[in-house]
Amino acid sequence: MNTIYFDHISATPLHPAVKEIMINFIENDNFGNPLSQHQIGDAAVEALEGARGQVAQLINAKPEEIVFTSNGTESINHAIKGVAFAKFKKGKHIVSTNIEHQSVARTLRVLMKLGYQVTAIPVDKYGLVDPNDVEKAITDNTILVSIMHANNEIGTIEPIAEIGKITRAKNVLFHTDAVASGGNISIDVDELGVDLLSIAANQFYGPSGVGALYIRPKTEIFPLIDGGTQENNRRAGTQNILGIVGMGKAAELARIEMPQRTEHLLKLKKAFVEKLNTLDEVHINGHPEISLPGLVSVSVEYVEGESMMIMLEGEGICVSTRSACAAGSLRASHVLVATGCDYVTAQGTLIFSFGVGNTLGDIDKAFAALTRSVAFLRSMSPLYKKK
Amino acid sequence: MRYILNYYAVFKEGLMQYSETVMDHFKNPRNKGTIKNPDGIGEVGNPICGDMMKIMIKVEDERIVDIKFSTLGCGAAIAVSSIVTDMAKGKTLKEVMKITNKEVAKTLGELPKNELHCANLGADALHMAIIDYYNRIAGKQKDASKEKVDYIGKRKGKCYCPYCDTVFLNETLFCAKCGKPTARENK
Numbered sequence: 001m002n003t004i005y006f007d008h009i010s011a012t013p014l015h016p017a018v019k020e021i022m023i024n025f026i027e028n029d030n031f032g033n034p035l036s037q038h039q040i041g042d043a044a045v046e047a048l049e050g051a052r053g054q055v056a057q058l059i060n061a062k063p064e065e066i067v068f069t070s071n072g073t074e075s076i077n078h079a080i081k082g083v084a085f086a087k088f089k090k091g092k093h094i095v096s097t098n099i100e101h102q103s104v105a106r107t108l109r110v111l112m113k114l115g116y117q118v119t120a121i122p123v124d125k126y127g128l129v130d131p132n133d134v135e136k137a138i139t140d141n142t143i144l145v146s147i148m149h150a151n152n153e154i155g156t157i158e159p160i161a162e163i164g165k166i167t168r169a170k171n172v173l174f175h176t177d178a179v180a181s182g183g184n185i186s187i188d189v190d191e192l193g194v195d196l197l198s199i200a201a202n203q204f205y206g207p208s209g210v211g212a213l214y215i216r217p218k219t220e221i222f223p224l225i226d227g228g229t230q231e232n233n234r235r236a237g238t239q240n241i242l243g244i245v246g247m248g249k250a251a252e253l254a255r256i257e258m259p260q261r262t263e264h265l266l267k268l269k270k271a272f273v274e275k276l277n278t279l280d281e282v283h284i285n286g287h288p289e290i291s292l293p294g295l296v297s298v299s300v301e302y303v304e305g306e307s308m309m310i311m312l313e314g315e316g317i318c319v320s321t322r323s324a325c326a327a328g329s330l331r332a333s334h335v336l337v338a339t340g341c342d343y344v345t346a347q348g349t350l351i352f353s354f355g356v357g358n359t360l361g362d363i364d365k366a367f368a369a370l371t372r373s374v375a376f377l378r379s380m381s382p383l384y385k386k387k
Numbered sequence: 388m389r390y391i392l393n394y395y396a397v398f399k400e401g402l403m404q405y406s407e408t409v410m411d412h413f414k415n416p417r418n419k420g421t422i423k424n425p426d427g428i429g430e431v432g433n434p435i436c437g438d439m440m441k442i443m444i445k446v447e448d449e450r451i452v453d454i455k456f457s458t459l460g461c462g463a464a465i466a467v468s469s470i471v472t473d474m475a476k477g478k479t480l481k482e483v484m485k486i487t488n489k490e491v492a493k494t495l496g497e498l499p500k501n502e503l504h505c506a507n508l509g510a511d512a513l514h515m516a517i518i519d520y521y522n523r524i525a526g527k528q529k530d531a532s533k534e535k536v537d538y539i540g541k542r543k544g545k546c547y548c549p550y551c552d553t554v555f556l557n558e559t560l561f562c563a564k565c566g567k568p569t570a571r572e573n574k
Contacts, residue, residue, distance in 0.1 A: 302459065303459065304438075304459055304460050304461055304464075306461040306462060307413070307460065307461050307462050307464075307465060310405075310413065310462045314414070377465075379419070380416060380419040380420070380456070380457050380458055380465065380468075381457060381458070381459045382430075382439055382440075382441040382457040382458065382459055383439065383459055
């Protein structure tokens, strides 16, 4: 049975060219420490700085503005905690939204315990933030605005550029969690007007365990990890050079191949959404236009997401569901609930995220399997009445 | 060595880990459907919690002669419905009242820890169907069900920690007893 992988929002497979460059890097015995002042160290520096340039180019930044981290979560923690700690004398108010990823939400929760105030801005039914709400939420005490670029559950892309204009006018630092969007849609840090931006390699066919944080020059920020002088004193600890080399290549490929990838993903998404619309009582979450090209979040009434997921897995189709079935009311997706979705519907949600390796044939197979599992599960659902 | 094993158990907890028995009952559920004019209906859970289980019984001479379920929930909840109805079929009401959550869980084999509460749902629904039957024939044999009514009352409409089963009075971010996160992120 062939596996069909529709969970690219969790991790993407390595691009063959990324795999190749990483294998070569290992085979060439590049083990050096970039801080060593000899030729072995220099080889590591070369690899590191080459990758830094490639990543910078992906988001239209300068190489020196890129800090390599261990993943998207670390980048986000670094951005938020780093600014909060550096500016704690100036203010303790942070503005965010109520659809952020856990790595933002839980970081903010910790800061709240330390006495910071957080304003979580609500979203509309598509998951969009109103920039006016952001403007109203900013006070004299505000030190940071952190709003995600694209939502990882429903795919909606936030109006970051408009919010960036507001934060600049108000002279407040602005971080965007671009982990779900980085390498998948075009990003220009100047256009977006952000001071900090987080991305992760495993979202664009690079390896996992490596991410990057863009820091605009002169941004007041503390390191998250203290120690040596690596990453220009902004992130201590010897870098994951192998991962970084992979990330650099993946960033270069993402930049070059982006138009073709987007076209392919949109074709798959359109075909899948058209099919989903033929099922009765299903809802497609997120904004119909302003969203990630390869992500479809669908809520199926009268069934539970996890049971659908297991049935699809039985047919070799890998998808994800945000809601872990177990936890009672407490586990419905906070993103879907924030968009006004009721708890019952939120529990019956599946996230299909396509990748460059998927085909229209995969879509047909997945849809057929989904139709079967929905019919099977509805046949024993106490809420479902045939229309 | 023990340390390593414990660590592994913690690691495994988060993963989907259904036994073969659970998968079999999930894929080929026994007794699914409804009964026309049932003698008793037991309904537990709440779709808000992600699980809802409805069990219908037909009783003759204090014995369950037919039993059907309909369930909205995860794989474990469906498997529990299937097995609990199988366990009850043909048994006397007294015998069925003695079926405990532990027994259901044991029959099913290993359930992921955060889905153990699904096993509780099964026995609860079963007992409620029988209590409903007793209530319908009114007045008779009330004593037999008294203890169980109490027990169900304690859980009804509540949500509990998926890991340690503690009942919450209010929505909380972390379970007060075992410290595991439970909640929706910021409200």
